Amino acid sequence: MKVTVIGTGYVGLVTGACLSEMGNDVVCLDVNADKIRVLNEGDIPIYEPGLKEIVQRNVGAGRLKFTTDAEQACSHGTIMFIAVGTPPDEDGSADLQYVVSAARDIGRRMTDYKVVVDKSTVPVGTADRVRAAILEELANRGVSVPFAVASNPEFLKEGAAVEDFMRPDRIIVGADDEQAIFLMRALYAPFVRNHDRMLVMDVRSAELTKYAANAMLATRISFMNELANLAETVGADIESVRVGIGSDARIGYSFLYAGCGYGGSCFPKDVKALVKTASEHGRELQVLTAVERANEAQKRVLAEKVKRRFGEDLRGKHFALWGLAFKPDTDDMRDAPSRELVMELVEAGATVGAHDPVAMEESRRVFAGLGGVSYAPTPLAACEGADALIVVTEWKAFRSPDFAAIRTQLRQAVIFDGRNVFGAELPRRHGFEYHGIGRC
Numbered sequence: 001m002k003v004t005v006i007g008t009g010y011v012g013l014v015t016g017a018c019l020s021e022m023g024n025d026v027v028c029l030d031v032n033a034d035k036i037r038v039l040n041e042g043d044i045p046i047y048e049p050g051l052k053e054i055v056q057r058n059v060g061a062g063r064l065k066f067t068t069d070a071e072q073a074c075s076h077g078t079i080m081f082i083a084v085g086t087p088p089d090e091d092g093s094a095d096l097q098y099v100v101s102a103a104r105d106i107g108r109r110m111t112d113y114k115v116v117v118d119k120s121t122v123p124v125g126t127a128d129r130v131r132a133a134i135l136e137e138l139a140n141r142g143v144s145v146p147f148a149v150a151s152n153p154e155f156l157k158e159g160a161a162v163e164d165f166m167r168p169d170r171i172i173v174g175a176d177d178e179q180a181i182f183l184m185r186a187l188y189a190p191f192v193r194n195h196d197r198m199l200v201m202d203v204r205s206a207e208l209t210k211y212a213a214n215a216m217l218a219t220r221i222s223f224m225n226e227l228a229n230l231a232e233t234v235g236a237d238i239e240s241v242r243v244g245i246g247s248d249a250r251i252g253y254s255f256l257y258a259g260c261g262y263g264g265s266c267f268p269k270d271v272k273a274l275v276k277t278a279s280e281h282g283r284e285l286q287v288l289t290a291v292e293r294a295n296e297a298q299k300r301v302l303a304e305k306v307k308r309r310f311g312e313d314l315r316g317k318h319f320a321l322w323g324l325a326f327k328p329d330t331d332d333m334r335d336a337p338s339r340e341l342v343m344e345l346v347e348a349g350a351t352v353g354a355h356d357p358v359a360m361e362e363s364r365r366v367f368a369g370l371g372g373v374s375y376a377p378t379p380l381a382a383c384e385g386a387d388a389l390i391v392v393t394e395w396k397a398f399r400s401p402d403f404a405a406i407r408t409q410l411r412q413a414v415i416f417d418g419r420n421v422f423g424a425e426l427p428r429r430h431g432f433e434y435h436g437i438g439r440c
C-alpha cells in the first residue's frame with residue numbers, strides 16, 4: 001500500500017519504518033531538513049533500539065524514502081499519517097498548530113481519495129478540525145476531492161518502540177468511513193496476524209482512548225509514589241507493597257514502580273491536556289489534577305533528600321549522577337526528572353558529574369550555558385571525588401555495579417537511588433548509607 005507519514009520524530013519514523021518493513025511503499029515527510037539529511041545519509045536522528053537496521057534495510061530496498069518536499073509526499077500515499085508533535089501550550093492544552101498545518105499541506109495538494117490518519121496524540125474533536133482545514137484548502141483550490149479522517153493513536157513506548165509497533169497489544173482505529181476502515185484493516189493485518197487486535201470505534205472515542213491510557217498509567221505511578229513517601233514515614237517498604245498488590249490479578253504488576261517521578265514527552269503533557277479538555281467542557285478531573293500535582297512534587301524528592309542529608313547550601317559539594325534520559329533505552333530528556341534535579345543541585349551551589357549511556361549529547365544541549373555540569377565517560381568515572389552517587393534512570397548497565405570500586409571513588413559512601421534499582425541491602429553490606437524511594 002502507498003503510505004505517507006508526515007513528521008519523522010519518534011512516532012512518525014517508527015511508523016514509517018515498520019510499515020515499510022511489512023512491504024508497504026512509504027514516503028516520510030518532515031519540515032526539519034537536518035533530520036531528513038541524516039536519514040538520507042543512512043543514519044537516524046534518535047536513539048531507538050532496532051530502528052536503524054529497519055530503516056537502512058527498507059531504504060536499501062527502495063520501500064522507504066525521506067523528503068522535505070510536501071508536493072512529493074502528499075501526492076504519494078493513499079493513507080496519510082499525521083505524526084507531528086502536539087506539545088503543551090502555555091495553558092496546558094495540546095498545541096495543534098503542527099497538526100493543522102500538516103492537514104493544510106494535504107488539502108493543498110491532494111488529487112485523489114485519501115485516508116488522513118491522526119496518529120499524533122490529539123484532543124477529542126481534533127479530527128473535525130483536520131477535516132475542516134482540508135475542506136478549506138480544497139475550497140480555496142475550487143476542487144472537491146473525497147477523503148476520510150480517521151484516528152489511530154499510537155501506544156508505543158520509547159526504548160521499545162519497534163517491538164511495541166510490531167507486536168501491539170491493540171490497534172485503535174476511530175473512523176466512520178467504510179473504505180477508510182477497510183484500508184486500515186488491510187494495512188494493519190500483518191501486525192495482528194495471529195489474532196485480530198484491531199478495535200474499530202467512533203473517532204471521538206478513539207481520541208479519548210489514547211489520553212485515558214496514558215492518564216491511567218500516570219495515575220498508577222503517582223499513586224505508588226505517594227504510597228512510597230508514606231512508606232518511608234511509617235517504616236514500610238514500597239517494594240514489598242508493590243509485589244503484595246501486583247500479585248492481585250485485578251491490579252497486575254505493570255507501572256507500579258515508585259521513583260523520582262514520571263517524565264518524557266507524553267505522560268506530563270497528556271495528563272495536563274486531558275485536564276484542560278475537561279475544564280474547557282466545564283468539568284474538573286480531580287483525580288488527574290492530583291496525579292499531576294503529586295508528580296511535580298515527586299520530581300523534587302531526590303533534591304529534598306540530598307538537601308536533608310547535606311544541608312540547603314550545597315556549595316563545595318559534588319554529586320555523581322547516573323542517568324539523564326527520562327527512562328532507559330532512549331536519549332530523550334523531555335520532561336526528564338534529571339533536569340529538575342540538576343537545576344536544583346546547581347542552584348544550591350553543587351557541581352554534578354553525570355553519566356548516561358546515550359543521553360549525554362542531548363544533555364549538553366539541554367544544559368548548554370549552565371555551569372557546574374560535567375560528563376564522565378563511564379559510570380565509575382562519574383563517581384570520582386563525589387560526595388554521593390544519585391541514580392535517576394534505571395539503565396540495565398547500572399543495576400549490578402561494583403560497589404567496592406564505587407567506594408574507592410566517592411568522597412563519602414552515600415547513595416540516593418531514585419529508581420530503587422539496588423535495593424537497600426547490598427549497598428548497606430558494602431558500607432554505604434542508602435536512600436531509596438519508599439525503602440526502609
Ligand SMILES: NC(=O)C1=CN([C@@H]2O[C@H](COP(=O)(O)OP(=O)(O)OC[C@H]3O[C@@H](n4cnc5c(N)ncnc54)[C@H](O)[C@@H]3O)[C@@H](O)[C@H]2O)C=CC1
Nearest residue numbers: 007008009010011030031032084085086098102120121154
Ligand atoms: N514519543 C512517543 O513515545 C510517543 C508520542 N506520541 C505522540 O505522537 C506525536 C509525535 O510525537 P513525537 O514523535 O515524539 O514528536 P517529535 O517531536 O519527535 O517529532 C515530530 C516531528 O514532526 C515534524 N513536523 C512538525 N510539523 C510538521 C509539518 N507540518 N510537516 C512535516 N513535519 C512536521 C517535526 O519537525 C518533528 O520532526 C505527539 O502527538 C505525541 O504525543 C504517541 C505515542 C508515543
Ligand SMILES: O=C(O)[C@H]1O[C@H](OP(=O)(O)OP(=O)(O)OC[C@H]2O[C@@H](n3ccc(=O)[nH]c3=O)[C@H](O)[C@@H]2O)[C@H](O)[C@@H](O)[C@@H]1O
Nearest residue numbers: 154155156157158221255256257259262263264266326327
Ligand atoms: O503516549 C506516549 O508517548 C507513550 O507514553 C508512555 O511511554 P513512554 O513515555 O515512552 O515511557 P514509559 O515507559 O511509559 O515511561 C514514562 C515515565 O514513567 C516512569 N515510570 C514508568 C513505569 C513505572 O512503574 N514507574 C515510573 O516511574 C518512567 O521512568 C518514565 O519517566 C506510554 O507507556 C506509551 O504507551 C505511550 O504511547
